[in-house]
Amino acid sequence: MFRRLPETAAQPVTVVIDGRPVRVPFDLTAAAAVLIGDGITRTTPVSGSPRAPYCMMGVCFDCLMEIDGVPNTQACMVPVAEGMRINRQVGARKVRS
Amino acid sequence: MSAADLVVIGAGPAGLAAAASAAGLGLATQVLDEQPEPGGQIFREIERVAASHPALFSLLGEDYGAGLELLGRFRASGARHLPRATVWQIDDERRVYYRHAAGAASIQARQVLIATGALERPVPVPGWTLPGVMSCGAAQTLLKSAALVPDGRVVLAGSGPLLLLVAVQLLRAGIRPAAVLETPIQRFAALRHLPRFAAAPGYLNKGLAMLRELRASGVPFRRGVRGLAVSGAGRAEAVRYDWRGRRREQDVDLVLLHQGLAPNLNLALSLRCEHLWDESQRCFRPRLDPWGACSVPGVWIAGDGGGIAGARAAECSGALAALAAACSLGRISKHERDARAKPFLRERERHLAARAFLDTLYRPPAEILAPSEPRTVVCRCEEVTAGEIRRLATEQDCPGPNQMKAFTRCGMGPCQGRLCGLTVTELIAESRNISPAEAGYYRIRPPVKPVTVGDLAELDV
Numbered sequence A: 001m002f003r004r005l006p007e008t009a010a011q012p013v014t015v016v017i018d019g020r021p022v023r024v025p026f027d028l029t030a031a032a033a034v035l036i037g038d039g040i041t042r043t044t045p046v047s048g049s050p051r052a053p054y055c056m057m058g059v060c061f062d063c064l065m066e067i068d069g070v071p072n073t074q075a076c077m078v079p080v081a082e083g084m085r086i087n088r089q090v091g092a093r094k095v096r097s
Numbered sequence B: 001m002s003a004a005d006l007v008v009i010g011a012g013p014a015g016l017a018a019a020a021s022a023a024g025l026g027l028a029t030q031v032l033d034e035q036p037e038p039g040g041q042i043f044r045e046i047e048r049v050a051a052s053h054p055a056l057f058s059l060l061g062e063d064y065g066a067g068l069e070l071l072g073r074f075r076a077s078g079a080r081h082l083p084r085a086t087v088w089q090i091d092d093e094r095r096v097y098y099r100h101a102a103g104a105a106s107i108q109a110r111q112v113l114i115a116t117g118a119l120e121r122p123v124p125v126p127g128w129t130l131p132g133v134m135s136c137g138a139a140q141t142l143l144k145s146a147a148l149v150p151d152g153r154v155v156l157a158g159s160g161p162l163l164l165l166v167a168v169q170l171l172r173a174g175i176r177p178a179a180v181l182e183t184p185i186q187r188f189a190a191l192r193h194l195p196r197f198a199a200a201p202g203y204l205n206k207g208l209a210m211l212r213e214l215r216a217s218g219v220p221f222r223r224g225v226r227g228l229a230v231s232g233a234g235r236a237e238a239v240r241y242d243w244r245g246r247r248r249e250q251d252v253d254l255v256l257l258h259q260g261l262a263p264n265l266n267l268a269l270s271l272r273c274e275h276l277w278d279e280s281q282r283c284f285r286p287r288l289d290p291w292g293a294c295s296v297p298g299v300w301i302a303g304d305g306g307g308i309a310g311a312r313a314a315e316c317s318g319a320l321a322a323l324a325a326a327c328s329l330g331r332i333s334k335h336e337r338d339a340r341a342k343p344f345l346r347e348r349e350r351h352l353a354a355r356a357f358l359d360t361l362y363r364p365p366a367e368i369l370a371p372s373e374p375r376t377v378v379c380r381c382e383e384v385t386a387g388e389i390r391r392l393a394t395e396q397d398c399p400g401p402n403q404m405k406a407f408t409r410c411g412m413g414p415c416q417g418r419l420c421g422l423t424v425t426e427l428i429a430e431s432r433n434i435s436p437a438e439a440g441y442y443r444i445r446p447p448v449k450p451v452t453v454g455d456l457a458e459l460d461v
């Protein structure tokens, strides 16, 4: 859904999105890395419909993903890192609060 | 456990100005912010952009670049800054609990400043939960922090200064939106506030310049659009709307929505400080004195979190709260506080002069404040619709948002009502023919951000 402006090259890192290695600039958040593709971060616990990041500032929680094994992580708040595993989150997974 | 004279939550213009002033007055000052870098929403990632992509400055505009001066003052002030620190609670003794890279922690504050800013008002239209629909601010954040631009056909829809700003920033980045759709604005009602607006520093010229830039681009700019709806199978494929008496349809890959800002209240609400309904901004805000004191002793609120006033006013409120906090800690006398406050009070007044016009002009349309189409999702987390809330408000006699929560689970998902609270209030008010103030808002309890049992176990309390 998004692409990098060509005049802003940056060192790439490799992240693994749903098992597929992808090279992205090091200065993205995990949500931004997903938005370079189809943007889908999770499906909802209620109806199972797909969601993508909506606010990119930590308020909507539509970017909840499993990052390096930790579920319910707000992908828009986490900078990418070499080897980071970013997985889509499917349906009901209880968010403790 | 650590301690500070002043703990500032939020590193936007308000928090940065407050921290720089407080540290300058000799207060041990700690800033906590959940973003990786200081700057808040307007100056997001500004130091890194300056260091690595200075080319972005010209397309983001002069207001963005102006933030470097504030960041410089903050860095030189001696105030400490902890990035990626998310505050979930302030307790009765003013201990501030947060989660950061190294886990959960707390800090004892003598005084607390909440400077958590604004969020974009929800824009509940049919289809707004589809992938391929985001807020305008989200697209701007991707541009500022990651130099990412939309790939494909993009439509901006809604109203407000940020909608126009994002449209021209995208144009300067070489992205031509397929259309900019503006929902009805209140030109006639706003007219009587125009003289004060025109006298406020820079606002009228900047607004007109954005409109000129957008018009000159030749991008279809349709004003007075109603009945906005996004549709598609599993993602946004088309946007439909009424314009000049006809239903229109536009194929899209990305829709960017915006309908103005509202204070980010959750932390203040969780303290149970007194809030009031602001009719002109159509939102709740904390009741504050001119220094930013709320009804909880030792807690100050500055910036857009206390009512939408813009970045320059936020800086002034931050500086004023710092003076007041230093005074109540006995660091400066009342006399010194008042003397130092004068230029900030004057400057804030000049910027506040722009509000009445902007708030009136861009008051969100009724059909978006309280969505008329019953299948529109209102609570994105629990997928509760406008129709359901209306029905319960009338047939089941559900009097307010907290009862509505019990009926439907609306507001009980992870966003804690940030994306549905105002809409639920408006829907209940409209259905029951009462004022939004009477309908009230969700009761918000800490933690205001999700915390795990592991986090709690780590705390050294």
Ligand SMILES: Cc1cc2nc3c(=O)[nH]c(=O)nc-3n(C[C@H](O)[C@H](O)[C@H](O)COP(=O)(O)OP(=O)(O)OC[C@H]3O[C@@H](n4cnc5c(N)ncnc54)[C@H](O)[C@@H]3O)c2cc1C
Binding pocket: A057, B009, B010, B011, B012, B013, B014, B015, B032, B033, B034, B035, B039, B040, B041, B042, B043, B063, B085, B086, B087, B088, B115, B116, B117, B118, B119, B120, B137, B138, B140, B141, B162, B165, B261, B264, B267, B302, B303, B304, B305, B309, B310, B311, B312, B314, B448, B449
């Ligand atoms: C998405 C967006 C984009 C905007 N873009 C522009 C623009 O381009 N130009 C313009 O003039 N105005 C813009 N505005 C309006 C502008 O943000 C405000 O006028 C101004 O930034 C307000 O400053 P502030 O210090 O009150 O809050 P903010 O700048 O919003 O700063 C608040 C800070 O608090 C932090 N925070 C919030 N909650 C917590 C918590 N629980 N724990 C820790 N930290 C927390 C946030 O991470 C943020 O950094 C934008 C607003 C939004 C929402």
Ligand code: FES
Binding pocket: A031, A052, A053, A054, A055, A056, A057, A058, A059, A060, A061, A062, A063, A064, A074, A075, A076, A077
């Ligand atoms: S995109 Fe909204 S919380 Fe991450």
